[in-house]
Amino acid sequence: MGLKRVGERGGKGNGSYFAIIGISTMNVKPLVKLIVPQSMVPTVKRIYDNVNALSTLIKKNLHQRYLSVRLDTNNRCNLRCKYCYTLSHEREPFKIMTIDEFKKIADELFPQSYNVYLSCAWEPLVNKHFVEYIDIAARYSLPSLNFITNGVLFNDEIIRASIKAPVHQIDVSIDADNKNSYEAICGRDFFDRVIANLRRISELKKEHHSVYPRVGIVFVNRDVETSQKQDLKSCHREVKTD
Numbered sequence: 001m002g003l004k005r006v007g008e009r010g011g012k013g014n015g016s017y018f019a020i021i022g023i024s025t026m027n028v029k030p031l032v033k034l035i036v037p038q039s040m041v042p043t044v045k046r047i048y049d050n051v052n053a054l055s056t057l058i059k060k061n062l063h064q065r066y067l068s069v070r071l072d073t074n075n076r077c078n079l080r081c082k083y084c085y086t087l088s089h090e091r092e093p094f095k096i097m098t099i100d101e102f103k104k105i106a107d108e109l110f111p112q113s114y115n116v117y118l119s120c121a122w123e124p125l126v127n128k129h130f131v132e133y134i135d136i137a138a139r140y141s142l143p144s145l146n147f148i149t150n151g152v153l154f155n156d157e158i159i160r161a162s163i164k165a166p167v168h169q170i171d172v173s174i175d176a177d178n179k180n181s182y183e184a185i186c187g188r189d190f191f192d193r194v195i196a197n198l199r200r201i202s203e204l205k206k207e208h209h210s211v212y213p214r215v216g217i218v219f220v221n222r223d224v225e226t227s228q229k230q231d232l233k234s235c236h237r238e239v240k241t242d
């Protein structure tokens with residue numbers, strides 16, 4: 001859906017996630033799914049792609065920010081969620097995008113970007129120097145700077161850097177509302193730690209009088225999405241996320 005990839009060294013299916021950079025002008029996929037009959041989706045998609053390309057061209061010529069960028073700075077995750085496609089790529093050598101590589105990409109793309117995600121397929125906080133990447137991205141005054149994480153490896157340094165940047169949105173993928181489900185889905189017993197980390201984000205935001213980063217809780221597992229909506233709401237209230 002309006003997604004082109006540049007600077008790609010891997011992707012789903014070819015087994016080498018290292019740095020994935022997706023570029024798009026906007027994502028209307030959920031809306032299309034909701035209102036368009038399945039048989040019409042290919043036609044709507046073609047029209048959308050053409051409109052999207054035209055809109056990108058116009059923005060580019062008007063010197064407006066026209067890119068949405070997603071990238072990974074490493075190719076590892078600390079969890080083993082049972083549905084995750086990354087499980088089939090675990091044997092590949094661990095790689096980290098160097099700061100110099102990141103700076104080069106940032107310099108080339110971020111001045112034209114209205115939206116940057118510092119994560120795509122893998123877990124960003126596995127990169128022990130992630131704070132430096134946040135700091136670099138913050139130099140470009142991005143209208144929207146975000147990342148998605150499983151929330152296990154947060155520490156005060158990362159949270160404070162996210163507040164300072166600011167990172168506008170952090171989506172935390174939990175996929176369960178209790179320890180047992182979490183362990184069954186994610187393969188590790190980190191539920192309490194993730195909840196404690198969410199509370200810590202809330203505390204530090206208050207301490208810094210900051211509305212950022214806004215925090216979303218993400219449920220990827222479709223069974224959980226449908227069967228535990230009420231539990232999700234109470235969990236959300238409990239950790240006082242946005």
Ligand code: SF4
Pocket residue numbers: 077078079080081084085086121122123150173186
């Ligand atoms: S946390 Fe995300 S990347 Fe890691 S195993 Fe689970 S679904 Fe995959």
